[in-house]
Amino acid sequence: MALDGITATALCEELDKRLAGARIDKIMQPDRYTIVLTLYNGRKQEQLTISANPSLPAIYLGDPKLANPQIPPSFCMLLRKHLQGGRLISVEIPPYERIFILRFQVLDEFQDYVEKRLIAELINRRTNIVLLNEAGTIHDSIIHVDHSINRIREILPAHPYQLPPSQDKLTPEAWLEQYDAGAYTFPQELSSLHLEKALVALIMGLSPFPAGQIVQGSGLDPRLQLKDLNSSRLDLLSHALAAEMVKIKKREWQPTLYFADADDPYPLDFYALDLPSYLHKVSIDSLVAAMTVYSRSQIDSNRLEQKKQHLRRLLSHELDAAVRKANIHRKDMQEGQDAGKWQHYGELILANLWQYQPGSASLQATDYYDPKQVQIEIPLRKNLSGPANAERYFRRANKAKNKFKIGSRLLAADERDIAWLQSMQTALETSNEIEDTEALNSEFRHYLRRKRQSQNSEFLRDTDDSQDSAQGRIPSGNKRRKDRSGSSLALINNQPGKPGKRKYKPPKPAANKRKAQSKPGEKPLPPRRYLSSDGLLITVGRNNIQNDQLTLRKA
Numbered sequence: 001m002a003l004d005g006i007t008a009t010a011l012c013e014e015l016d017k018r019l020a021g022a023r024i025d026k027i028m029q030p031d032r033y034t035i036v037l038t039l040y041n042g043r044k045q046e047q048l049t050i051s052a053n054p055s056l057p058a059i060y061l062g063d064p065k066l067a068n069p070q071i072p073p074s075f076c077m078l079l080r081k082h083l084q085g086g087r088l089i090s091v092e093i094p095p096y097e098r099i100f101i102l103r104f105q106v107l108d109e110f111q112d113y114v115e116k117r118l119i120a121e122l123i124n125r126r127t128n129i130v131l132l133n134e135a136g137t138i139h140d141s142i143i144h145v146d147h148s149i150n151r152i153r154e155i156l157p158a159h160p161y162q163l164p165p166s167q168d169k170l171t172p173e174a175w176l177e178q179y180d181a182g183a184y185t186f187p188q189e190l191s192s193l194h195l196e197k198a199l200v201a202l203i204m205g206l207s208p209f210p211a212g213q214i215v216q217g218s219g220l221d222p223r224l225q226l227k228d229l230n231s232s233r234l235d236l237l238s239h240a241l242a243a244e245m246v247k248i249k250k251r252e253w254q255p256t257l258y259f260a261d262a263d264d265p266y267p268l269d270f271y272a273l274d275l276p277s278y279l280h281k282v283s284i285d286s287l288v289a290a291m292t293v294y295s296r297s298q299i300d301s302n303r304l305e306q307k308k309q310h311l312r313r314l315l316s317h318e319l320d321a322a323v324r325k326a327n328i329h330r331k332d333m334q335e336g337q338d339a340g341k342w343q344h345y346g347e348l349i350l351a352n353l354w355q356y357q358p359g360s361a362s363l364q365a366t367d368y369y370d371p372k373q374v375q376i377e378i379p380l381r382k383n384l385s386g387p388a389n390a391e392r393y394f395r396r397a398n399k400a401k402n403k404f405k406i407g408s409r410l411l412a413a414d415e416r417d418i419a420w421l422q423s424m425q426t427a428l429e430t431s432n433e434i435e436d437t438e439a440l441n442s443e444f445r446h447y448l449r450r451k452r453q454s455q456n457s458e459f460l461r462d463t464d465d466s467q468d469s470a471q472g473r474i475p476s477g478n479k480r481r482k483d484r485s486g487s488s489l490a491l492i493n494n495q496p497g498k499p500g501k502r503k504y505k506p507p508k509p510a511a512n513k514r515k516a517q518s519k520p521g522e523k524p525l526p527p528r529r530y531l532s533s534d535g536l537l538i539t540v541g542r543n544n545i546q547n548d549q550l551t552l553r554k555a
Contacts, residue, residue, distance in 0.1 A: 003057065003122055005096035005205020006172070007287065010253045010272035011059070012093040012100060014288045018061075019046060022088045024104070028068045029076035033142065035129060039088065050100075050120045051295070052129045052142050056302070057122035059100055060292040075129075075142050082106065082116055082131060082139060089115070094163060096171055096205030098122045119161070132161050169204035172245040179242050186234070191227035198226045199241065209269050214240050217276030240276075247273055255287040257294065265432060266297040300434060307437045311428055311444065319421040326414035329407040336404025339397045344369070345378050346393035349386060356386035363389075413454075420447070423544065439542035446545065 003011075022041035029035050033053040039046045051058045072080075086106030093100055100120040108114045119130040129142040138159050145155040153162055170178075178184035190198045199211040215222045218240035220233060229237065247254070254274040257267040262280050270290040274281065284290045349356070352365035363378045363386075380389045424440060431437050527546050530538040539554075541547035 003098060003291070004207030004210070005098055006207075006210070006248060007270075007272045008098045008100070008122070009093055009096055009205065010251075010255075011287050011291060012091055013251070014286055015048075015059070015061075015100075016091040018288065019048065019088055020090055022046065024083050024086050024088070027076060027079045027084060029073050029079075030068055032073075033127070035076065035079065035142070037083075049295075050129055052120070052122070052127040054125050054127050056295070056298050057098075057124065057127040058291065058295040058298075059120055059122060060295045061288050062292045062296070075140055078140050079118075079131060083118070086116065094166075097164075097166075099163065121164070123164070126164070128155060130155060130161060136161050167204055170202060171204050172248040175203060176242060176245045176249055179238060179245075184238070186226055192225060194222065194225055195220060195229075195237065196222055203241075203245075210244070210271055210273070210275055213275035213277045214244055216278065244273055244275070253287060255284045255290040257282045257284055257290055266301050267294050270294045304432070304434050304437060307434065307441070308428055308431070311437065311441050312425070314444065315421055315425050315428065319418065319425070322414050322417045322421060326411055326418060329411040329414060332403040332407030333411060336400045336402075336407060339400035339404060342393045342397035342400060346390040346397065348376065349378060349380075349390040349393065353386045358385070420544070427543065436542050439546070443543040443545050 019039060019041060022039035024037055025040050025045075026038035027035065028038075034049065034051045037048040037050070039048060046061055049058070049060055049062065083104055083106060086104040089103040089105050091100060091102055098121070100122065102118040102120070104116045104118065105113055106116055114134045116134070117132040117136075119128075119132065121128045121130070127143070128145070131139040131141070133139055138155060138157055138161050140157050141155045143155070145153070147154055153164065155161070175184070186198070186202070190201055193201060195215045196208055196212045199214060200206055200208055203211075212222060215237070218236045220229070220237060246252075253272045256271055256274045258269045258271070258277060259267050259280040259282065264280070267282075268279065270284075270287075270293070272287055274283065284293070348365040348367060349363060351368055352363060355365065356363055359382050361380055361382055363380055365376050365378055367374050367376050380386075381392070384392065424444065428437065428440055431440065527542060527550060528540045530540065532538055539550055541550055
């Protein structure tokens with residue numbers, strides 16, 4: 001969690017300087033946990049976004065890029081009723097807590113100025129946004145907390161509001177005062193904790209990330225416990241901690257973003273101080289900007305992961321289906337390789353009919369195709385005559401030939417699909433931007449449309465082939481075109497007689513009817529463009545379709 005009590009204190013000071021005196025123009029609630037206040041301060045417009053999402057509590061300035069619902073939620077309507085047109089007096093915070101108190105001056109129904117307070121509790125697993133009246137009574141909250149959740153501190157309408165209980169820790173100023181007096185010693189109850197956890201349990205508002213960086217800056221092993229340190233090592237830890245506490249006391253804020261490496265697009269964390277760290281650090285003008293960059297990056301990262309997870313699931317489902325179909329078609333090809341054997345049996349039965357005994361289960365036939373003319377035992381069906389058994393083997397051979405022919409064609413298509421789906425999975429795992437994921441999703445939808453169309457055409461072709469093969473003839477080109485354009489139901493169902501008047505129509509894919517009503521202004525994303533060191537323009541497609549267009553058309 002990037003927002004701790006120290007960073008929240010610095011952020012509150014910046015927000016107060018920047019927003020004090022601003023007037024509320026609009027209030028929106030894009031989702032369940034987020035509200036957006038549009039403020040006017042002079043001629044400048046600011047959008048204050050407050051998120052009570054337990055996984056990412058935040059307060060920052062900037063356009064959240066979230067769609068505003070047509071029907072506002074009840075909490076949004078309540079905020080509009082009590083705060084619309086009001087003026088922000090100040091932004092306050094309890095000492096080193098993650099609780100922002102926004103004080104507003106608004107007109108009540110009697111046109112008298114009253115004070116309303118909007119409380120943003122940005123504490124993990126206990127986040128909330130609460131609206132209070134001038135007496136400190138709760139109007140409503142974005143998350144209701146009753147006795148089943150918290151028996152000590154309920155947050156419900158018409159209940160008096162109470163701040164969360166204060167932590168039994170030292171503020172940075174109090175600890176620094178004891179350290180400067182030379183009378184400070186680490187409490188005995190912290191001796192069994194690791195150094196990072198000991199600092200977190202000691203200093204109010206200090207989170208694990210800066211505590212770990214302070215331990216690294218002292219040169220000590222973070223795996224050590226406090227009881228493992230001698231007096232000299234304790235001095236090293238205390239000196240490193242005091243250096244940061246002095247910056248906090250003097251309000252020498254140094255907003256910094258921390259990245260895993262220089263090429264990482266999303267920051268791992270941000271902080272109000274420039275801590276000694278092995279991470280890649282980028283200084284930024286203000287803590288408000290750092291919070292905005294971090295929050296937006298986390299939102300984009302979560303959106304990217306959600307889109308990737310959805311597409312990953314679809315690709316995995318299609319790949320499993322393609323592998324299953326390939327195994328089935330491979331098995332059909334193996335069975336189709338016996339077509340010559342069944343054809344051979346049928347011809348030998350006809351050639352050895354003089355040896356056939358009615359009701360026999362097999363036939364000892366002489367193989368006239370073999371130079372040695374060996375004897376072959378051919379299984380028969382007792383209830384069939386000799387010519388009928390031969391016809392049975394001919395039909396079996398014909399079926400095996402069709403299996404091999406169709407199976408080989410479909411297996412080649414399955415192998416192409418498998419290779420393409422695997423390439424899509426690789427491209428998806430290497431994509432790190434939402435635009436790339438959307439381009440891959442567009443290509444996948446295009447693949448599904450072509451797949452449905454090809455299945456319909458395969459259905460018609462296989463239907464015609466099965467009818468012609470069943471009747472023992474090869475259709476002419478005109479007949480084939482006629483059957484494809486309007487085969488009758490009687491012909492499709494292999495029913496003799498006069499064709500019906502209703503002509504067969506190929507099944508349409510179950511697509512969304514609103515698909516034709518594309519979004520206005522929606523255009524495919526252009527390929528990426530890079531400029532090499534030699535001044536050459538390099539164009540790279542975002543998906544396989546764009547790469548094919550670049551290679552086959554524009555190159």
